[in-house]
Amino acid sequence: MSGKSTSQQRGWNFEEAAMPFVDALYNTAYRMTRNAQDAEDLVQETYLKAYRYYDKFEEGTNFKAWLFKILKNTFINNYRKKQQAPPQSDFAEIEDAFESRLSSDVSGQMKSPEEEILEDVLDEDVQRALDDLPPDYRMAVLLADLEGFSYKEIADILELPLGTVMSRLYRGRKLLESAMLTYAKEHGYLRSGEPAKMRNNQLREGTKEHK
Amino acid sequence: MNCSKVREIIFLYTDNELGEELLVSVQEHVVLCPQCARRIEYTQRLLKVVRKGCTRTTAPERLRKRILTSLRHPEVEWEG
Ligand SMILES: [Zn+2]
Numbered sequence: 001m002s003g004k005s006t007s008q009q010r011g012w013n014f015e016e017a018a019m020p021f022v023d024a025l026y027n028t029a030y031r032m033t034r035n036a037q038d039a040e041d042l043v044q045e046t047y048l049k050a051y052r053y054y055d056k057f058e059e060g061t062n063f064k065a066w067l068f069k070i071l072k073n074t075f076i077n078n079y080r081k082k083q084q085a086p087p088q089s090d091f092a093e094i095e096d097a098f099e100s101r102l103s104s105d106v107s108g109q110m111k112s113p114e115e116e117i118l119e120d121v122l123d124e125d126v127q128r129a130l131d132d133l134p135p136d137y138r139m140a141v142l143l144a145d146l147e148g149f150s151y152k153e154i155a156d157i158l159e160l161p162l163g164t165v166m167s168r169l170y171r172g173r174k175l176l177e178s179a180m181l182t183y184a185k186e187h188g189y190l191r192s193g194e195p196a197k198m199r200n201n202q203l204r205e206g207t208k209e210h211k
Numbered sequence: 212m213n214c215s216k217v218r219e220i221i222f223l224y225t226d227n228e229l230g231e232e233l234l235v236s237v238q239e240h241v242v243l244c245p246q247c248a249r250r251i252e253y254t255q256r257l258l259k260v261v262r263k264g265c266t267r268t269t270a271p272e273r274l275r276k277r278i279l280t281s282l283r284h285p286e287v288e289w290e291g
């Protein structure tokens with residue numbers, strides 16, 4: 001057997017194993033870069049890297065998670081660098097904005113039950129809220145909620161301790177929820193002409209919590 | 212188990228990531244606590260809305276082609 005046919009075999013194996021994940025990788029890449037061209041480049045490079053390192057993949061471990069780990073590393077190396085390393089304060093500011101939104105929601109006397117507003121949430125609210133999430137949180141949420149990875153798999157992909165994954169998911173989803181509900185509330189008002197919070201006042205009694 | 216602990220680990224519950232012992236004590240609590248039961252139901256709905264809202268797009272055909280071409284002909288250089 002010549003070396004040529006062995007490497008050909010290797011190529012077929014890789015194609016067969018890896019190509020079914022193009023859509024999944026592209027989706028996450030698109031949500032992370034928020035740009036179709038960048039997403040394509042990111043996925044393309046992920047595949048080339050994965051092919052180059054295919055020998056290093058341990059048989060019997062999770063191949064999809066392995067591809068996502070390469071995607072994550074490529075994203076961090078290229079894309080964030082390409083963005084000229086946005087100053088840390090950018091992310092901090094986004095978070096602060098979310099935080100104040102969160103706390104004003106929590107303390108607001110007139111707050112309407114989330115249960116009701118949730119029904120007004122449109123797909124575009126979810127996407128807008130996702131796009132606004134700081135990248136670290138966005139990645140964790142995408143891996144869990146879009147791709148359905150387990151916490152352990154996410155920890156493996158992101159190369160983080162399990163506890164950090166849990167807190168990123170918790171905070172990421174809380175930020176996402178807050179933004180989604182805020183957007184839904186905005187168009188909820190416009191549509192009904194009557195503030196949802198008025199409509200829902202009578203429901204407030206049922207939502208008080210035991211201490 | 213109390214209400215604030217349930218809140219703290221609510222995603223672990225909805226994500227099916229709780230160990231046997233904690234899972235049982237959450238379930239025991241929820242049976243007796245309608246507030247937490249409602250919270251859990253809300254959280255499950257919330258995550259459903261998120262999953263539905265993340266509409267999946269299929270990768271463009273040209274990307275598929277581009278990947279296959281570069282895997283099969285590594286000598287071809289791709290710009291970008
Ligand atoms: Zn409770």
